[in-house]
Amino acid sequence: MDKSDEYIRMCATAEELQCHWQPAYGDFYVDAESQIRCWISRDPYPVRIKRGFSICVKDSVIHLSKFTWLPRQNQLIEMAQIPGRRYESIVQDFFDWTRQPYRSSSKTPGKLFRSMEKIWLAFIMQQKYRKQWDESSWIREPYSA
Numbered sequence: 683m684d685k686s687d688e689y690i691r692m693c694a695t696a697e698e699l700q701c702h703w704q705p706a707y708g709d710f711y712v713d714a715e716s717q718i719r720c721w722i723s724r725d726p727y728p729v730r731i732k733r734g735f736s737i738c739v740k741d742s743v744i745h746l747s748k749f750t751w752l753p754r755q756n757q758l759i760e761m762a763q764i765p766g767r768r769y770e771s772i773v774q775d776f777f778d779w780t781r782q783p784y785r786s787s788s789k790t791p792g793k794l795f796r797s798m799e800k801i802w803l804a805f806i807m808q809q810k811y812r813k814q815w816d817e818s819s820w821i822r823e824p825y826s827a
Contacts, residue, residue, distance in 0.1 A: 683710060683754055684797040685718050692803055694750045695819050698811050699761070699803075700734040703751040710754065714747035758802035762809070776805050785814045 690712055693699070705711075709721040714736075731737070736747045753761070762772055780801060784791045795801045795815075807813045813820040 683752070684799040685710070685752065686797070689752065689797065689800055689803075690718075690750060691818070692800060692815060692820075693752050696803065696807060699753065699806070700751055703731065703734065705731050705751075708754075709757075710752040712750040712752065714749070718752070753799070753803070755798050755802060758799060758806060762802065762806050775809075776802070779805055779808075785816065 694712070703709075705721045707721060711719055711721060713719050731749060734749055734751070736745075736749055738745050759773075762776065763769065764772060780791050783789065784794055784804070787794060791801050791804055795804060804815055807815070807820055808823070811820075812823045814823055815821075
């Protein structure tokens with residue numbers, strides 16, 4: 683599981699993914715104090731999370747805290763799936779994509795990103811949201827006909 687600062691930044695700025703997080707047992711996340719935690723509650727509502735914010739009531743006061751989900755590799759592979767397409771087909775698309783130069787670099791994703799989580803995240807962001815990582819944020823690709 684990648685817990686590097688870069689992966690945390692990549693996940694935190696991938697708003698498209700963060701807003702779909704439904705916390706589940708075993709999920710990794712970064713809490714408001716920048717600590718990496720693992721979701722270990724089997725109760726789905728000990729703290730409510732909506733769009734990356736925890737919402738809890740304590741002493742009749744509502745508290746909001748920002749959480750950043752760190753998807754595991756298996757979760758990223760699941761997100762890459764497209765209804766109606768075979769799993770093997772999507773994985774082949776991924777491997778073909780990893781052989782191509784990434785962004786304006788002559789380097790492939792495997793040379794630019796140092797973990798499978800980063801590579802799969804970059805693949806999902808490019809394929810589903812037409813965004814590429816520029817070492818600090820996700821940049822929308824220019825439209826090409």
